[in-house]
Amino acid sequence: MTMSNNTPEQKDSQNSKQRNPKTMKKKQTKLWFLIPLILFFGLVVILYMRLGKPTDIVTNTALERPVPTFELPLLADTTRTITNDNLPDKPFLLNVWGSWYPTCVIEHPFLMQLEERGVDIVGVNYKDEIGNALSYLNRGGDPFSMSIQDSLGQFALDLGITGAPETFVVDGDGIIRQHIVGEINEANWQQRVKPCLTVLNKANKNNDSPDLIQVEEMCK
């Protein structure tokens, strides 16, 4: 269609002295019409980059902070109270579990394997009944060097958990370095937890605080 001329331009031909500013204005107008297209493609690119990425937000407020202070009974012997001082002074895993969480049940055998491999795991028994918790450990074995009884869930809340199981990697100084939501299995153990723990262990052996850049890289 050859319709490049239109009414306003006809007007131009009648008032030829106005022609120049008008064409200038036309050019400007043309540019305005490109804006929606550009914005739209910006949006498409952003949406494209997002495709396939996990959408769930993982809240990591406990990271890079010391383990919250607590004063709770030991699961195995509730007359004994343990605090932060009783935690191991070398890197360890802090695992929040409950006998009534199905995913914990799935995770349990792997924790047993980890214990065999010599990994120090401290359990936080989250909102459980002591009878159920103990019989659960009797049945499936006890992978924990000790379990803290958190019957009210306050300690777990201070850790900022979203459910059980969740695991925190704590370094020798008692600082939380990694947070795994959901179960630990062979895959994410090899991929995420083990490298992180190795770095922390190495630093701990040399008796200095871990190299922060390295930690950040390995403990994402």
Added chain:
Amino acid sequence: MNVTRIRAPQLKPNIVLKLASLILACLLNMTANAAIDVYDFDSPQQEAQYRGLIEEFRCPKCQNQNLAASDAPIAQDLKQKVYDLIKDRRSDAEIRVYMQERYGDFISYKPPMRPSTWILWFFPPLLLLVLIIGWFWQSKRRQVVARGQSGVTVNSTAALTSTEKAELDRLLSQAESVDHDITSLEDKK
């Protein structure tokens, strides 16, 4: 504590069922199972405060729901915590800080004001202002221009042949009889 928990842990169906329902709870995305917690409050103000907060806080587990609607165990715990804090006579701000310390900005559905969220809070209102002022200024200018060169309306009558003019008149009269618009009638006067 004067609380009756409904979803207490001792109500345990067998693990398989629980597993199924837990996975379904978030994966199927839609649950019509309203978890109802019965709490006693000292005053209607406290109850209103509680409702306001559990509606404002987002469930960290079922992330598309607020605490009020969520059925996840952690939501139950957080509701309990909010309740305890309210019983403790903490203010909204204190409770918000408490939650933010543990769950970050994520926990509140109300985005905080800070440079990264300025685009959310200020961009739309400012744009509206710019649009309206810009347009106002433009049409003022246009009016001035129009007054300066009155009579420069579209005027290509000269280009019409007599037959075309006849056709035009026919059309206009036809249009007038068909299209009876009251606003137009007024304009014509």
Added chain:
Amino acid sequence: MLITELGYFALLTAFVLALLQVILPTIGVIRNQVAWQRLAPSLAWAQFAAMITSFGALIAGFYYNDFSLSYVAQHSNTLLPWYYKLSATWGGHEGSLLLWMTIMATWCALVSYFSRGLPLSMRARVLVILAGVQLMMLTMLIFTSSPFERTLPNLAVDGADLNPVLQDFGLIIHPPMLYMGYVGMVVPFAFCMATLWEGRLDAAWTRWSRPWALAAWGFLTIGIALGSWWAYYELGWGGWWFWDPVENASFMPWLVGLALLHSLAVTEKRGVFKAWTIMLAIFAFALSLLGTFLVRSGVLTSVHSFAADPTRGLVILAILGIIIGSGLLMFAVRGWRLTVESQYQLISRESFLVINNAIILIATLVVLLGTLYPIIADAFSLGQVSVGPPYFNALFVPLTWLLLIAMGMGSNIRWKQDKRPLLGVGIAIAASSIVLAAIIAYFTSPSAMFNIGVTLAVSFWVLLWMIVDFRDKTKNAPNFFKGLRQLRLSYWGQQTAHIGVLVAVIGIAFTSSLSIERDVAMGIGDTVNVQGYDFEVTEFFEIKGSNFDATQAQVVVSKDGREVAKLTPEKRTYIISTMPTTEAAIDPSLMRDVYVALGEPIADGSNQWALRIYVKPLIRWIWLGAIIMALGGLISMLDKRYRIKKIKAPLLVTGSLATYGVNEVAIEQAISVSTMSTLKEK
């Protein structure tokens, strides 16, 4: 089963027909061959028939429990009542896409039917563009998510279940309505694209596409209202709108559709803002497609999205990019030609419609930004925050008030220029509406004076202007009622829709400020008083449904000793999915809803159950308002000027005649024709 094979075959046929519908008329347009262009309507009809067959076959698959289809096996089972079997057809991703396309084919056929009076070149182009969109969607359906996929050789004996939440009357009608609206936005889009393609400079297309925009918007209104109503009674926590991404996805096209309707009105009447209107039509459809993308690609967490799948997401994004990208490209290349020197004064209807459009677009921007913020924040590493109801309400509510203020005055102001002394009237109306609102708010709702007061004040403002307008419009008639009868249907439609807006807005203000909620533990014989109503639990029953077991409570609601209602809330457990659901019981009425939901037994052995009780004032007004709005759209559509008559001869009119305001479209049309003929002479 044979019938499902037929369905798949019909789907492929529809694909081929859509392909032909794109290619053949296009050749006809390029070569200027009328016969080829004439193929478009017939192909549209054929494609419609094929899609209906295909969709019918899938429904049959559900009805006859054909579990050899994996889609059927996943979303239905033999225990499901027959009507839910049918509605399960669109209970999942594949089937709902098929519904999407069936509706698309329906719109296509409707357009081809009602556009008989249009110039063939236009008609053919519109149908080509519609078919182009359909073709891309069909490609996606067939290659990435065919509902006719077989499970063979592992035939399922019985199906999984339809999500119990979806086993509801609301789901039978909500998706079709919503999709009618969503997809319907393609029609104005196609008209605009066809206009740009043909290079028309007139505004005739606005008159042709306005009824379609009205229809699509009306369906969308009903669809959204149904969704909100369904969430309210089904999800069991009394919420009717949560600003969830999926809700927003349907709300954004609705908002832009609203802006489009108003902009179309100006363009149709005055011939100005043509480019702007085209852009809005593109945006409206873009947001429809964006909604489809957001719901199915899994880029956002949402309460009710389909199973997320990045591959499908990629395909939908590609389709979105191609369709809207080419639309905007066409707009960038040709749209600027449509700009005309506008001829209106500051105090004019045009001005108010500009303000209307600006406010609605900003409101859309608020929803868009809030919905996409997680994605934007992710892309630019801005940190994670949650954007939810507090944000949307904080910005949306003031915008609504502003919009209503503009609406009140704007619908009375005249086109082009209004020289009446309106200031006095305006002040009088403003003062009286503020006083009225303050009085009512003070007596009905001292606890939420501000929200309700302002909402009522702007509502009265609109209402009083409306009355002034009716008087104005009828003052030339012999008497008021004769005058009313002379008013056009489109005018009645406009005022009806505006009333609908007021009803909905008032409902929203009252419900959200004054609802009362109580969670209580009750056993048989217990009574609790909420907001003047006494609730007594009289009995608990165990009942068995066709595919669920339930516990039902009987709650007697009374006020001042007189029984108001007997409510029976239920707690259901579905047999196959073992999902518990809450079936709330509601005593609805125009002024308030009483709502009771049954929780779970209290675990302390006291035989008590948890109950949630709501008293929600004016909540029905929200949906009533939506119905009135849609009705307004329908009335406008019926205006006789949208019935297309055959255009017989080329017309020649001059623009200066437009000042007489006789038949703007005819003039616009004529201007373009005269331009064309002048060109030919050259």
